[in-house]
Each structure stands twice: as structure tokens, then as C-alpha cells.
Amino acid sequence: MEFVIPLLALIGVIVVATVLNKKFPRVPLALFQILLGAMVSWLPFIPLTLEFEPEVFMVCLIAPLLFSDARVTSRKELWVYRKPILFMALGLVLITVIGLGYAIHMLIPSMPLAAAFALAAVLSPTDAVAVKSITQGLPLPSSLMPILEGESLLNDAAGIVSFKVALAVVLSGVFSVQAATFNFLIVSIGGILAGLICGFLFVKLRLSLRQNGFEEVNSLVAIQFITPFVIFIIAEELAVSGILAVVAAGIIHGIERDRLQQTSTKIQITSSTTWSVLSYLFNGFVFVLLGFLLPEVVHGLLMSQEISIMVVLGFTLLISVGLFLIRYIWVYVLHRNFAAIEGHETHGEADNVSRGRYAFLTATCGIHGTITLATAMSIPYALSNGTMFPYRNTILFISAGVILLSLIFATVVLPLALRHAAHHVKDEKSLLSIQEATQLILQRTIQLLHAESDQGHKRATFRVIRELEEQRRMMEEGKASRLSSSVLRKLQEIAREAEMKKLTEMIEQGEVSSQLMMHYPVISEPQELYTVRSNLRRIWFGYKMYWMKKKLKKLSSAQLPPKIASRTKKMTEFVEELHRVKGGLRQAAIQAIQQHMTPDNRYEAMFMIQYYARLQQATLSEEEEANFMEKVSEVRLLSIQLKRDLVQKLEESEQITPATRLKLLQNMNYEEMLLLDPA
Structure with missing residues (x-):
């Protein structure tokens, strides 16, 4: 019951936060979830401390989230905006992990370099769901949201793979540039291949069952539901990236839905509804969990005395600024690749933005959320020799702080930055009867x-x-x-x-x-x-x-x-x-x-x-x-x-x-x- 009661309380908070967001739509849903999660943690019948098995957390939360996102991502938009998406999801992640990793190590010299890289990898993924909740109704450039969604999907995988490589270095204590690069490539390519093969086999299994007269909708949807969990476990057992495997399998399942057209309408309805509810709960669960764990994170930081609370607050602010600047400079330098996309046409004033403004909007929309916290929570409590993981509480605190700062900054700045375009659009667009x-x-x-x-x-x-x-x-x-x-x-x-x-x-x-x-x-x-x-x-x-x-x-x-x-x-x-x-x-x-x-x-x-x-x-x-x-x-x-x-x-x-x-x-x-x- 010590686990069931908090779980039910967190699910209740997700629903209440949604109701409040509908009442006050200008406040992002994620902020309501974080605030209410923190309030729930102070209830007398809720235990303050919860222990999570990192691998269980990965397979039960991250795997289905990424599979669901990959499954509904538009393959057409991924292809049209492939160049800027790859620049953001791979190039920017690599620059962020290396550049920010060294910067964090300079700020906190006592933190091992591999742990600093792990923290930078944790902070590299962005959250398109949080961006949508803030930008709804705002006139962003028409190409920006597809790029952000594609980036969010792929940089989740790239960030987590980088994190696991850095984590392995921390746990083993051995670091080699060649070995790390080789390991990164093997884990990444192997994960993609495993996901494509396993995803195809799962699709083939369901289609074969239907072709042989098996039309039990709930069973067929259940097979799809367990797919990300099974594929993640298989990939990890093969010592390749379970995350990339899940993303690849999700894309395969999306192609099945879009092109093969072999799924009955009833299965489509059941599958769509099931994944919609699960994605809603999983995404909400992570933000509520962030609020729920904030008191514990602060308490752990104070008790461990890893670093002064005021100092870590300053570091959190500096790291947030560093993330923003890296993102801004990257998009500003490569702006030509974002603006000159073959087949893309502008759709009004929202698309007619300057180079600096486009880079500013893209940097502001680099909101961190679900994957950042979920990855940070997967850090083990102890190393293989039994000693505590270095600066675990500090990493959790900085991760939570960066999420909050990115949410608050975007909530305040984006409406102000787009108010002129928003007024222009509202003048042209009247409400529909x-x-x-x-x-x-x-x-x-x-x-x-x-x-x-x-x-x-x-x-x-x-x-x-x-x-x-x-x-x-x-x-x-x-x-x-x-x-x-x-x-x-x-x-x-x-x-x-x-x-x-x-x-x-x-x-x-x-x-x-x-x-x-x-x-x-x-x-x-x-x-x-x-x-x-x-x-x-x-x-x-x-x-x-x-x-x-x-x-x-x-x-x-x-x-x-x-x-x-x-x-x-x-x-x-x-x-x-x-x-x-x-x-x-x-x-x-x-x-x-x-x-x-x-x-x-x-x-x-x-x-x-x-x-x-x-x-x-x-x-x-x-x-x-x-x-x-x-x-x-x-x-x-x-x-x-x-x-x-x-x-x-x-x-x-x-x-x-x-x-x-x-x-x-x-x-x-x-x-x-x-x-x-x-x-």
C-alpha cells in the first residue's frame, strides 16, 4: 500500500491539473502538475520517500512514451524537415553534451567529468508536449513546430544513448575517447536495427493473426501495447540501445497504420484510444512526479551536503542560460538550413521572421520535461563498488530546476515575443460560428x-x-x-x-x-x-x-x-x-x-x-x-x-x-x- 496510495494520488493530481488547465489555459498544464505534485507530497498519509529501480523506470515509462510519440509522428514531416531535425537532434545534442559537460565540470570541479557529461546528456532532450501546451494559439513560424516535434523524438534517443555511455564510464571508472565513440556507434546502430527487425516481426504477427481469422480486438491491441516493453528488454539484453530500438519500432508501427491499411476500424479506434490515455497518464505522471519529488530532492541535497543550496541554485541558472545560448547560436549559424527548405512555403506574417528572431524563438521553445526527469531518475543510487553515485542529488536538483526555469521562461516570454503577430492574426481571423x-x-x-x-x-x-x-x-x-x-x-x-x-x-x-x-x-x-x-x-x-x-x-x-x-x-x-x-x-x-x-x-x-x-x-x-x-x-x-x-x-x-x-x-x-x- 505504500506504493499504491501515492500512485493513485498522482493519477488523481493529473486529472485535477487538466481541469485547472482548461479553466486557466494560459498556465501550462505541466506547471499545474508540478505544483499539485509538490502539494500532494506534504499530505500526512503520503510517504515522503519513494525508491525507484532505474531499469524498471526506464522500461515502464520512457519506452512506452517514446514508442507512442514515434508511432504518431508524421513520416512526411520527418522527411521534409529531415535536415534541420538531424542538425538539432544529433549535432546539437553532441555539442551540448561535450560543451556543456566541460562547462559543468569547470563549475563543479569535484564532479567527475563523466558525471558532468551524464548531466549534460540528461539536459539535452526537449519536450514537444510541453511546447504545445504553451504555444497553442500562438503564431509560431509554420516550419518550427514540425522541427521541434522531430527534434524531440530523435534527441530523446540521442540524449539517452549519450547518457548511458557516460553513465557506463562513471560506473566502470574507465574512459577512452575511441572506446566511447565506438560504443556509441555500436549501441546506436544496433538499437536501430533491433527495433526495425523486432517492430516488423510484431507487425507481421498481428497481421498474420488477422489473416488467419483471429479478430479479437483486445488481444491484438494488447500485443501492440506490450511491444515497446518487449523490444526494449530484447535490445538491452543484446547490449544495444533499447531507446533507439523502441523509436524505430514505433516508426514501423506508424507506417503500418498509414500505408498497409490492414487494421480494422474497430482496432484503430481501440488502439488510438488506449495509447491516447496511456500517453496522457505517462506524460502527466512524470511532471507530477517532479513536483512530488522536489521536497525529497531538496532534502537529499541538504542532508548529503554535496553542495550549498544557494550555490546549486546559481549553477542551475547558469546552466539554463548556457543551454539557451548554445541552442540560439546553433540555430543562428545554421539558419539557412531552417529557412530554405525545398517545398516549404511561407504562410503569412508568422513565417516572415528575421534570422535572430527565428533563433530566439527556437531557443525559447527548447523546453525540457518528461525525458529529462525520467532519465535523471534512472541514475542509480550507488556504484558497483557500493559507494554512492557522485553528486546524484545535485544532478536531480539541477535537472528539476532547468525543467522549471525552461517552462516558466517560455510561458512568460513566448506570448510577449509573439504578441504583435498574435494581434495581427486575431484581427484577420474571426471566431467560427x-x-x-x-x-x-x-x-x-x-x-x-x-x-x-x-x-x-x-x-x-x-x-x-x-x-x-x-x-x-x-x-x-x-x-x-x-x-x-x-x-x-x-x-x-x-x-x-x-x-x-x-x-x-x-x-x-x-x-x-x-x-x-x-x-x-x-x-x-x-x-x-x-x-x-x-x-x-x-x-x-x-x-x-x-x-x-x-x-x-x-x-x-x-x-x-x-x-x-x-x-x-x-x-x-x-x-x-x-x-x-x-x-x-x-x-x-x-x-x-x-x-x-x-x-x-x-x-x-x-x-x-x-x-x-x-x-x-x-x-x-x-x-x-x-x-x-x-x-x-x-x-x-x-x-x-x-x-x-x-x-x-x-x-x-x-x-x-x-x-x-x-x-x-x-x-x-x-x-x-x-x-x-x-x-
Whole structure:
């Protein structure tokens, strides 16, 4: 219980911090998490000291975080901005580890050089998640965020590999430039190869299971969930970088999702939701843990007397300034490689920044966070000979201080540095109305569904896309609220008369039985109400009819008394007969509506024709229809999730008000309720 209670408390803090961040969006989520984590550490029922096994901390926290980031990183942007990303993720990390390492050793001569390098490696990774939480709504140059995200992914791996090399030197006490360089290359290249091979094998395993009929969604997602942990352990057992292996495997899994298109919609939804929750908890956990451990770090520093608290505060400030200057100078010198990117076009005033301003913004966005603290926490308490790790408490304190300073500095400086561009953008960009936001969301959802449709769900995806296109078309023409019920009912009467006339002809010609004439009006009557309902109500009606058919089918297969069985058989034959002739009846209805179309009723007539055209699709068997409707349900749920994500992005970019966001989400919740509860 000594571990469970703090764990539950930290998870609760993550949720509370998120609520506060939504209430006060200008304060970064990470700062709320750190502050609340520190407050929780003072609660009387929470133990002050927690011991972490470094290897367990690495495999349980860092591995899934980097795998998740690599999995969702855009391969296209990685390729387009590959040159500046590599300059930042590899070149800058190397300069930082060497230059800052020697500077730290000069500041603290008693700290071994290898330990100073380890501290510099700890401070080299940046955190794109923290950057996003601070810069949302701010007009950064359009190329900057993709570069920061790519840098964050790759410099995490480069920084951690450098850290492990330096850590090995501290633990062994032996240092050689040639040996360290050779070890770095072997560990790095070996980690990448191990990740690519293992990642491919895991993808192949899941695809093979699906191809052999294994469609258990939870099991397939569970295999994906354990992938980073297994790959990290395998790579470490092979004495190569588990971190680089996990990043490579994450990219392989991203390619599987984007290009192979072999994953069903249901698996995509479950996988996306699972990783979204885990990434949220893991990222939040590290910042909350930082606040939670701050009192312990300060207490440990005071008790160990490694260095004076005031002196280490001064060193923390100097190291933070040094990190900023190294980053600024690096980007300033190499600015041509950031600005002149083939295929990149500027997108307004935010992109028209000077060389010095671009370097300043990039340096300010070099926020440290999750990986920095997680790596620092993985430092062992003792060396192999049993002595304490040199300056462990000092390293932890400086790491925590640099994280806090980078967060606070960016929070204060970025809005001030970008206030002119922000005012300019706000003057040009007005808030979207709920109609405009809905139309934009529909358009983007259609594009995403087109991109994510796989072979097994192509027909179902196209059906949902047609529904969304109909909604969008109605909104574009501005007639969604001007549909005349009286005109619709008149057209319905015309269509019904045409159907009855056609049915009479078929009876007279002996194509169908006469009993169909008596029952058809009763069966077709609900369709009149159906066409004037909203899209959500039509989905509701469709699901009711679908589940009613399933219940009738189940009833017909049950053991019934002879009299009831005979009636059921007659009803089944009647339904089959109706199913056979309804195509001709609907075609007659379409022709009648077309003949009565006028400029005054054109929109209502087109609405009715589209409705009958959808019903005119090729008929399916009961089993095929059940499978098809299940796939349609999955795609509709996916479309709702895509809409929610788009609403979140619109709010983060300050294109909609909180009230508009709430109304949009309420509509989506209602739509989801209808899909999940068809009874």
C-alpha cells in the first residue's frame, strides 16, 4: 500500500491539473502538475520517500512514451524537415553534451567529468508536449513546430544513448575517447536495427493473426501495447540501445497504420484510444512526479551536503542560460538550413521572421520535461563498488530546476515575443460560428475517412462519407433549415402513388401475389416519416429496423408450435417477395418525383431522389447485411472520434469559443448515444 496510495494520488493530481488547465489555459498544464505534485507530497498519509529501480523506470515509462510519440509522428514531416531535425537532434545534442559537460565540470570541479557529461546528456532532450501546451494559439513560424516535434523524438534517443555511455564510464571508472565513440556507434546502430527487425516481426504477427481469422480486438491491441516493453528488454539484453530500438519500432508501427491499411476500424479506434490515455497518464505522471519529488530532492541535497543550496541554485541558472545560448547560436549559424527548405512555403506574417528572431524563438521553445526527469531518475543510487553515485542529488536538483526555469521562461516570454503577430492574426481571423465550425469539421472528417479507409471497410466508409457529404451539402446551400415538410409530404404522396401503380401492374402481370397490395402501404408508411427526420433520427430508425430484422430472424429459427411456425413461414416468404420487387417500386418512385420536379421544389425533390437512390443499392443477404451494418457502425464511431479530435484542435487554435465547443460535443455525444443504444 505504500506504493499504491501515492500512485493513485498522482493519477488523481493529473486529472485535477487538466481541469485547472482548461479553466486557466494560459498556465501550462505541466506547471499545474508540478505544483499539485509538490502539494500532494506534504499530505500526512503520503510517504515522503519513494525508491525507484532505474531499469524498471526506464522500461515502464520512457519506452512506452517514446514508442507512442514515434508511432504518431508524421513520416512526411520527418522527411521534409529531415535536415534541420538531424542538425538539432544529433549535432546539437553532441555539442551540448561535450560543451556543456566541460562547462559543468569547470563549475563543479569535484564532479567527475563523466558525471558532468551524464548531466549534460540528461539536459539535452526537449519536450514537444510541453511546447504545445504553451504555444497553442500562438503564431509560431509554420516550419518550427514540425522541427521541434522531430527534434524531440530523435534527441530523446540521442540524449539517452549519450547518457548511458557516460553513465557506463562513471560506473566502470574507465574512459577512452575511441572506446566511447565506438560504443556509441555500436549501441546506436544496433538499437536501430533491433527495433526495425523486432517492430516488423510484431507487425507481421498481428497481421498474420488477422489473416488467419483471429479478430479479437483486445488481444491484438494488447500485443501492440506490450511491444515497446518487449523490444526494449530484447535490445538491452543484446547490449544495444533499447531507446533507439523502441523509436524505430514505433516508426514501423506508424507506417503500418498509414500505408498497409490492414487494421480494422474497430482496432484503430481501440488502439488510438488506449495509447491516447496511456500517453496522457505517462506524460502527466512524470511532471507530477517532479513536483512530488522536489521536497525529497531538496532534502537529499541538504542532508548529503554535496553542495550549498544557494550555490546549486546559481549553477542551475547558469546552466539554463548556457543551454539557451548554445541552442540560439546553433540555430543562428545554421539558419539557412531552417529557412530554405525545398517545398516549404511561407504562410503569412508568422513565417516572415528575421534570422535572430527565428533563433530566439527556437531557443525559447527548447523546453525540457518528461525525458529529462525520467532519465535523471534512472541514475542509480550507488556504484558497483557500493559507494554512492557522485553528486546524484545535485544532478536531480539541477535537472528539476532547468525543467522549471525552461517552462516558466517560455510561458512568460513566448506570448510577449509573439504578441504583435498574435494581434495581427486575431484581427484577420474571426471566431467560427457553430455552423461554420460544423461545416469545417464535416469537410475535414470526410478527408480523414478517405485517407484511413481500409479494404475491409471500403463500402461502409463510402456510405458514412455519403451521409457526411449530404450534411455538408445541405449546410453549404443554406437550406438545411428551410426544408418544407408540406412539400416533402406532397412528393412522398406522388412517390407512393407511383409505387402502388407499379405494384398493381406487377400483380396484374402475375409477377407478385395480390396479398402484397394489402400489406405494402402499411410497411412503407414509416418511410414517409423517415425522410423528414434529421440525420441522427434516420440513423436511429435504421438501427431499430436492423435490430428488428435480427430478432425476427432469431424467432424464425426457433422451435415454434406448428400453427405459429406456419404463420412465420408465410411472413418470411412475404418479406422475401417484398425484398425482390422493392427495387422496381423505388425506381418508379424516382421517375415520378423527377417528372414533378419544379424550380420551387427542386431541393426537396433532390432530397427525396437521393433517399430513394440510397435504398436502391444492391441487396444483401441477411448475414451480409448484418456484417455490413456492423462495419458501418464502426466507421460511424470512428467519424465521431475524428470530429471530437477536430473540435479539440479548433479550440486549441482559438477558432471557436468554449460555448461553441460544448455545443458541438453535446451533438456528438447525442449522435454516439444513438449509435451505441439502438434498442
